[in-house]
Amino acid sequence: xxxxxxxxxxxxxxxxxxSTGIGSILAFFTSTTNTRFLSLALGxxxxxxxxxxxxxxxxxxxxxxxEALGSQFGYSIxxxxxxxxxxxxGLIDYLIPSRENPHEVxxxxxxxxxxxxxxPKLMKMxxxxxxxxxxxxxxxxxxxxxxxxxxxxxxVAIAVxxxxxxxxxxxxxxxPIYYATDSxxxxxxxxxxxGLAEPLGALLGYLIxxxxxxxxxxxxxxxxxxxxxxxxxLDELLPAAREYGKHHWSIYGLIAGMAVMAVSLLLxx
Numbered sequence: 001x002x003x004x005x006x007x008x009x010x011x012x013x014x015x016x017x018x019s020t021g022i023g024s025i026l027a028f029f030t031s032t033t034n035t036r037f038l039s040l041a042l043g044x045x046x047x048x049x050x051x052x053x054x055x056x057x058x059x060x061x062x063x064x065x066x067e068a069l070g071s072q073f074g075y076s077i078x079x080x081x082x083x084x085x086x087x088x089x090g091l092i093d094y095l096i097p098s099r100e101n102p103h104e105v106x107x108x109x110x111x112x113x114x115x116x117x118x119x120p121k122l123m124k125m126x127x128x129x130x131x132x133x134x135x136x137x138x139x140x141x142x143x144x145x146x147x148x149x150x151x152x153x154x155x156v157a158i159a160v161x162x163x164x165x166x167x168x169x170x171x172x173x174x175x176p177i178y179y180a181t182d183s184x185x186x187x188x189x190x191x192x193x194x195g196l197a198e199p200l201g202a203l204l205g206y207l208i209x210x211x212x213x214x215x216x217x218x219x220x221x222x223x224x225x226x227x228x229x230x231x232x233x234l235d236e237l238l239p240a241a242r243e244y245g246k247h248h249w250s251i252y253g254l255i256a257g258m259a260v261m262a263v264s265l266l267l268x269x
Contacts, residue, residue, distance in 0.1 A: 009148035010202055012159040013141045017198025019163035020133065023170020024191040036249050038168065042241035043250035045164040046233040047257020048157055053226040053233075056154060056265060057147065058082060061226065064219030074219070081220045085227025092135055093235060130173045130190045134197035137166070140232070141201030143225040150222070157261060158229070165237050166195060 061081065066074035140162050148155020170191040178187035209221065241250030 005149055005152070006206065008152060009145045009155060010199055010206075012148050012155050013144045013199040013202040016144055016159040016162040016166065017137055017141060017195035018192060019166040020170035020173065020195035021188065021192040022163075023167040023172075024174040024188040026167065026171065039241045039247075039249040040253040040256075041164045042168070042237045043253025044257035044260075045161040045253075046237035046241070046250075047254040047259075048161040048261045049229040049233045049237070049257075050254075051258040051261040052147075052154065052157060052265075053229045055262075057222055057226040057229070060150065061219045061221075061223035064215045064222065068214065068216040068219065077216075078219065078223045081223035082227040085224030086231045087227075088224065089136075089139055089228045089231045090235075092139070093231075130177075130194040133166075133169045133173060133194045136169075136232075136236075137195060137197040138201035139228050141198035142205040142221075143228055144198070145202035145205055146221055146225050150218075153264070157264065161257070162198075165232070165240075166198075168240060170195070 058078070062075060062078040065078050065081075068074065069077060144155060144159050144162060147158045173191040173194055174187040177190050178184060181187065209217065213221075238250060238254070241247075241253065
């Protein structure tokens, strides 16, 4: 049963990570960016991640730490771990050069519209973008895996939310590499491979942490995961949704994501 849970959790991280390839496919096989849908979807993803982090994951972490360390100290460690997760992902974000940061929105219309002139220097930009996304995906994979090991239904919800947010990142990798190489195949492969960091993060997390996964370690990890997901939502998902030019749709998506997550937790708790 434990082995099945591990395989299921790893499978979810593969699904979430490799959705960067979906962004590539959209870039090459659609003629326009559906900005309304992307704003709604990214807002929905943020709503799921914020709600589940603050309502479910944080309190599961608190329960584990209070059980292991006592009421006052356990709660204090939960809070410190939560903000430690925010600090960790924020530091990763800070260390990535702004030009290669995957937050920059790319449009499907950039392909074939002459927005970017063919320039070998774009290959470097595309590769750095792929690397930046891979670094971002590493803790996301750990977050998905940890949640799925604790609660498979929770893991599915987080995997879907992260998969949605990986789609525009796939476009961000594909556009510059396509213009550098004039090869859709190379652009797709780099986009696809950048998503492999997600299951890699999960696998390394499993190999390193699982032998030491006491209730206290689980609580610290879960609280940090909640912090990571809140940061990703506020720093990446909502700003990206607004940059696509459909502010109200991103908010509608945010509320819908929270509502769907709330109903699912009520039904399956």
